[in-house]
Amino acid sequence: MSRVAVRRATNVAMHILAALAALVVILPLVLILGFLIFRGSTALNVAFFVHLPTPVGEPGGGMANAIAGSLILIGLAAAVGVPLGILGGVYLAQSRDRRLPWLCRFLADVLNGVPSIVIGIFAYTLIVLPMRRFSALAGGVALGVIMLPIILRTTEELVRLVPASLQEAALALGLPQWKVVLHVVLPTARAGIITGVMVAVARIAGETAPLLFTAFGNRFWHRRLDEPIAALPLQIFSYAISPFDDWHRQAWAGALVLISLVLVMSLLARLATKGLYNRRGTYG
């Protein structure tokens, strides 16, 4: 074979190998999603959404408290993470200092890589120990800390994209800085910031590890926010490691609900920024 033929053959071979690698990467997604939809949809019914869990051996029951608990935890987390993240992001984007934004970006990326269970320990020592009990609040704070770096980074990046001329125009009309930010900068960057928030919510909705010893889980309805609260991922975990078939079925149903929530969030996030990012993703 001539050298050119060898080079062409190598080229074709590498194309095929790379395509195979991509295929192998996607295969688990198909397997997991397929299995999840198959198992989950047969176990899912109305009772799942409106009933409390039943004791072992008693058929029926649902995860109503866990679904509500997850939503409350997400709300608490957003109350912590969203305002802090957006305000911080605006500051970083507009700061004239060069070192502080660099440091914060670095810290945000590092915090993003810290295992979520370590954040759980943080919330435990900060809130559970002084309060002497597991609580929804502690869970919300843990999840909020996980949201924080994601929202901070996306807000900063998006605010940087707001044209300086727009802000100058507003300033030239005599608006004070805070009104410029409120009425010009943030609305211009809104779609991207919303995307950041939804990416962050999608990330925390499925978090289990930081809730194990903060929100703790609850087989009944919680009454107050300083009490243990149920969460969908926690319930799936405890059912998945149980030896009962009935509970496994419930776990699949819960997983299907959870993943629908997460995927809808991710899809909305993607649609909101269509065209804003064409090549680079928003994930840190």
Place this chain on the structure above:
Amino acid sequence: MLKSELAGAATGLAVPRSLVPGRRRGVWGDRLYQAAVRAAVLVFVVVVLGIAALLVYAARPALAAFGWRFLVTADWDPVAEHFGALPFVYGTLVSALLGMLIAVPFGVGSAIYLAELAPFWIRPPVAFLVELLAAIPSVVYGLWGIVVLAPLLRTWVQPALARGLGFLPLFQGPPYGVGMLAAGIILAIMVVPFIVAVSREVLLAVPTQQREAALALGATRWETTRLAVLRYARSGLLGAILLGLGRALGETMAVTMVIGNRPEIALSLFAPGYTMASVIANEFTEATSDLYLAALIEIGLLLFVVTVAVNALARLLVWSVGGAVKEVRE
């Protein structure tokens, strides 16, 4: 030069205050605004530093009682209050390395395919599917691991491995299904999307001129990729792999569900193991004594230090490529 000056004028308080009508309200509003945004950044920095400080503070009893021997003792006996983290360190390292061994070739390979070689119409849908893979919660992977992967390994894969490669100590012992091998495989599946996403981003950041130059010299697509793109993006790709490693080291739920949770050091990949993250997940709420709790928090501290180091290194590497690219563009 001009652009940055203008941006400075727009964002600072360069407009003379006397020129701003109704300035009293504006000034108070601006002060409030500045205070709010500064406080937010401050809180963020305090939280990050606070995580480290609180971990050290809460781990003090264990740090004082065991010192550095904590890392090299294999004895984990909550009843006798002897705590050594070696089995967990071993389990974390082996499962993560096993996962990376599987994930890196496929991950980097798909990133190369998606960024360089694939036909253009194929790229967005495949990249989207990989992103979906990253969005699946850990606990769902764990559920799948328990119900599908572990039985599959027990009945098919492990017997086959034992027959073919059973002379190696790695593939000996009874096939439980759950164990180090299952943990490695589930980690590989979970980490791959991150490696693909970051590697792809790194590859896309390589300037087009690099490729055009190679193609103009008559290189094939693959030669272009190998000589002009991969070489340029080397440090960024290493960063992507390290980011994946950071994930693998800290991954908790799915691993806890399939690794078997036994604090033993066994050479065989079929044997059950235990990782740092999973021992925290399993035993934290059961820790009856202060020392037990402190020992678990010290494991958390260790995990924190290791993942921060890995992530910091990874970030610097990824940024080094991105930074170089920005300079070329400007």
